[in-house]
Amino acid sequence: MNCIIIEDQLPAQRILKRYIDEIGTLKLIGTYSNALQALDTINSQKIDLLFLDIHLPKLSGIDFLKTLPNSPYVILTTAFSDYALESYEFNVIDYLLKPFSFERFVKAVSKVSSLQTIPDKEELDEDIFIKTGYEYLRISLADVYYIKSDADYTEIHLTDKKHLSSETLKNWEEKLAQQKFLRVHKSYLVNTCKITKLVGNQIYLDNQKTIPIGRAYKEGLISKYSN
Template sequence: MIQCLIIDDEQPAINIIAAYVEKVPYLKLVATTTDPLEGLSLINEKDIDLIFLDIQMPGLTGLEFVKAINGKCKVIFTTAYSQYALDGFDLDIIDYLLKPVPFTRFLKATQKAKEIIDAQTSPKAGAHEDFIIIQGDSKGKLIKVEINEIDYIEGMRNYVAIICGDRKLLSLMNMKDLEESLSSKQFIRVHKSFIVPIANIAAVDGNAIILKRNNKAEIILGNVYRPAFLEMMRSRMIH
């Protein structure tokens, strides 16, 4: 079952998409909101797989919202404005629906979302709660990496380096593919070149992230990833 969130500053538009979700057996509506900032909180509070997201909203546009969540959920844009289509696909959204949205077009978009989400959650993806399997730096070489041993991950041109204490494991893959195979509850991308385990974050000092293990590593918090990172930190802050 795909857990869905609808974000639109117009309640009538929410009502239409909500009615469509109710008709599709593999979709489940978890929440709706007219406030995109509340939507950010809902993503951290609830288990959301797919967002139906308007683009032109006060406070935070849909484009800014997608950048802020940094791939935590899949997104289908629902908007009355076609000029944002190219920007949307540059952000790797699943589909772009123009209002008024016909149900047949909605169904086609959700079927595409289901295929993508099913593929990523399949056991064949290579990711497990306690370990991952990566392709090594030579053909036919596979490496099992224990999740709790990873200090951080660094992108290095055509491959990634997984740092585990004194070991640097090289894999011929890109950061985006590796990020998608890791649990968003355990890892967060903080820079175009860095992914870190949330449990290994000791402190944040300006743009520097200090790790519990490997605390000499120079991990930089990138501007693109800052909003989602800070929102994750705030959600865990004791008040």
């Protein structure tokens, strides 16, 4: 993975460089003392991971993230925990409190590696019946991409069509609890077999569709794929 460091303290820069060199799976593209210096590199090269301090000159790390429409994965490195909750609104994978050990660094980087290619892609082979109006339709769970709540009904999104159901999203969540469906938003239940990657607050499915990740569900979703 290509990575960059944005850190204004030289001792912290040296530690990060040493850890990056030791881990072996990272390629350091550049080191910068403030966020503005890194903009050209982020915009012109493929950067997979950003090690970002929060307290920086000119522009804070959090404010810098607000300027990036599509940021790389981010691991925050800071001596302050005050911004942990706010940071998860962005593409932040982990929050390293200084001073952190090499073992803690490796754990954070491993989260990024696990999210680049989501595992567990086996297909479901169970069929279910859904009530649509006065009819009961048989569908295969393997064809379901996600279920979306919409007012008084839910939308069952399949490979090439969608059906309306009078059941609530909560009912679907309970019914599919033993299957590979996961609540990722107050309005979405997703088939995890269809997930290809997570980027920021978006889930990318293998049909090129995206669905949002709710703030309350993001940490649990990341933990599921980073253990």
